Amino acid sequence: MPTRFRTSEGKTIHEIRIRENQEVTEAEIQTALENGPENIVKAIANLPLPDLNRVVVEIEGDDTRRIATIIVIAQPETRGLPASSPTELWTAAGDPIHEVRIQGNQKISEAEIRAVLENGPDEIEKAIDSLRDALPYFSQVSLQFENDGTRRVAIITVVERRLSSDYYFHAAPLIQFNRVTGWLLGARLEAGKRNQIGPLWMSSIPNAVRPYLPKLFGEVGYGFGNQDLNYRVGGDMIWGQPDLSSIGVSAQIHRATTAVAPELFPHYGGVSDAFWALGFHNYYLNKGVETSFRWEPVIPTHSLRLTMRAESHESLEKTTDWQFGDWGSESEAEENPPITPGQMRSVTLIYNLNTRQNTGAHTTPQISSTGVVVPLQNSSLGWHNTLFVEHSNPAVGSDFDFTRFQLQLRYATSRGNHVIRTRLVLGAATSALPIQRQFIIGGRGTLSGYPLYAFAGDHVSLLNLEYFYRLPIPNPNGWEWLNHLKTFGVLFLDQGQVWNISDKPYRFDPKTSIGIGLQFGQESPFRVNVSKPLESERGVKFDLMWYSSF
Structure with a gap:
């Protein structure tokens, strides 16, 4: 006993x-x-x-x-x-x-x-x-x-202890839904070498440390709508120390259902497309290999990444109209629009400047399967700026010939208990872009009040302003946990424009929307938005967000 x-x-x-x-x-x-x-x-x-x-x-x-x-x-x-x-x-x-x-x-x-x-x-x-x-x-x-x-x-x-190890292992279910694959079910796996001995499971490793560990990774999932298999398999090798300087090499092979413009829609790989009120992402099939070289001379402030890819891009068709909240209805989901199919051979250079210090989140920019930097979901204060240049040329077997540039400037500052967040996005191309590489605005996180992918083109300008007002929460019982619960009222303004190289003469005609929101939490928020374009013929739009938009 x-x-x-x-x-x-x-x-x-x-x-x-x-x-x-x-x-x-x-x-x-x-x-x-x-x-x-x-x-x-x-x-x-x-x-x-x-x-x-x-x-x-x-x-x-x-x-x-x-x-x-x-x-x-x-x-x-x-x-x-x-x-x-x-x-x-x-x-x-x-x-x-x-x-x-x-x-x-x-x-x-x-x-x-x-x-x-x-x-x-x-x-x-x-x-x-x-x-x-x-x-x-x-x-x-x-x-x-x-x-x-x-x-x-x-x-x-x-x-x-027996489970103490120099290595770690991680396994998690993969659950996604979109109108192309339908429900996609599978698993994510990762195994790597720890800097210090510890438990076998990756959950014991701080988030800020994980990007700097050598590892093998993979994911595989089966789409029950299109009855196809998606996978991504690769590895990272890291040399150096995260607090001083590090060099990394990453390589992967993939067959993925990829969203158009993931740099502005980084959270497409979930189940949000199953909810009719949230709109649809646009997808295409991306098959190929990718190799990246990373140098971080001063961490976490600066990082450089050079990525080379050889991929095949194909259009995908809708396979399902099913959605939550639409049972018994005969309404159909929008068709998944086609892309510009062909062989993509390109090289991308990404420079990242990040002065935001948040030990609970990664400080290294994450790279999507398209090779474009995905914004850090880190709502700490300071600067987070990203510049990328991508070049594709028929001389190396590509079906596309373009160079495109994008600059994102993000800044957040506090005023007492309140926060102001701003973002400026500028993008340009030297020639007409394939559809899957066009600059996109529209929808939550970019141009609220408009549908996702409302506007696409070869050039872009986008301005986002958000003011977070900390709402007082009555706490007559003196509960400690309630004192740490952050709730904000949000006022925001979005203004942006895209245009094509063929649009001559250029005409300044930005789209503008304003809105209010209620956000619970700061680092991992849940937010309800109500927005209205200033165009009189468009009505009020309702959105849910469970991440920081920038």
């Missing part, structure tokens, strides 16, 4: 065994434990021991049966030992520790263990507790003392 005691990690102890000595009886120890805390390590620290006696606890077993053995050790007379502590560690009784020996470690280096001890409390028993918290990779940590002549030696014995 389990006892009331637990380890420092909170795991149940099923049995306690006591090794007494001549000066301390088992009954005395049992009485002291009954009056102590549930944490077995803290409980034994309060035992009333005679002078020159020490106590250690050894924990063995697993969740089925865990045994704690309390050992009372009679230390030899040490009055003649020096009073100073070369290690700057002391016993609970105030005796100096002259040497620390570590044994039992295999994957965790001795230097890592000593670094934790040096930065922990001066009392050796409490330093052991901090070791368990800072390096939660041990199933057991025990402490004992020995005297080596006139020196007191602390011997720390560790037993590492």
Whole structure:
């Protein structure tokens, strides 16, 4: 039957065994434990021991049966030992520790263990507790003392957990829906090498660290509408240190259903197309290979990425009219528009400047299967600017001949509890672009009030202004969690225009929309928008968003 005691990690102890000595009886120890805390390590620290006696606890077993053995050790007379502590560690009784020996470690280096001890409390028993918290990779940590002549030696014995590893693994379901593939079901897999030993599962690795780890990745999914298989398989190699400088190489092979203009619609790979009120993304089939080289000389402020791709692009047709909220209706979904089919051979150079500091999100710009940078979903304050140049030329076997440029300037600043966010997008091309590479505006996150993909062309200008007003939330009960819940009223204005090279003469005729919204949360928001184009013939548009638009 389990006892009331637990380890420092909170795991149940099923049995306690006591090794007494001549000066301390088992009954005395049992009485002291009954009056102590549930944490077995803290409980034994309060035992009333005679002078020159020490106590250690050894924990063995697993969740089925865990045994704690309390050992009372009679230390030899040490009055003649020096009073100073070369290690700057002391016993609970105030005796100096002259040497620390570590044994039992295999994957965790001795230097890592000593670094934790040096930065922990001066009392050796409490330093052991901090070791368990800072390096939660041990199933057991025990402490004992020995005297080596006139020196007191602390011997720390560790037993590492079985699942502690230099590598990590991640698996997640893949669930998507659009009017081309219908429901697409599959899995995402990732395996890589950790910077530091830890649990096998990727969930233990901070988000900000993951982009800098060498890895193999893949995803595969089957579309039940078009009855086709989509996949993406590749790997990343990283050299250097994220806080100084790093170089990376990435390669992948893919067969993907890709959205047009993913740089402005980064969240198309989900199930939003299943909801009739949110509109449809436009898709095409993208098959081929991609190789990227990345250099980040000053992280996370700057990054450069050079991407080369050889792909085949094909149009896709609608396979389903099904949507949530439209059961029993005979209405049909819009047709998926065609693209400009052909072989795409291109090279893309992306420069990213990001002064936003958010440890909970990645700082490296993510690259979509089209090779275009996807905006960071990071609502911290500061600048996040991206410049990309893409060139395609028949000289390398491409069916397309163009160079296109796009600059995104994003800035966010606070005014007390309120936030102002701005974005300017400028894009241009040297020749007429294929449909799948045209600049797009329209819909949530770009030109609210208009449908998704309302306007497309070879050149673009877009301005977004958002003002977030922090709404006070009554908290008569003084609940702490309610004080951290951020709710904003949002006022926004969007103005943009696209035009083609063939549009001569150029005419300044931007489209403008205004709106209000209610947003819950800041880093991972949920937002309801109501917007209205200034064109009198267009009505009010309702939108939902579960991400920051820029």
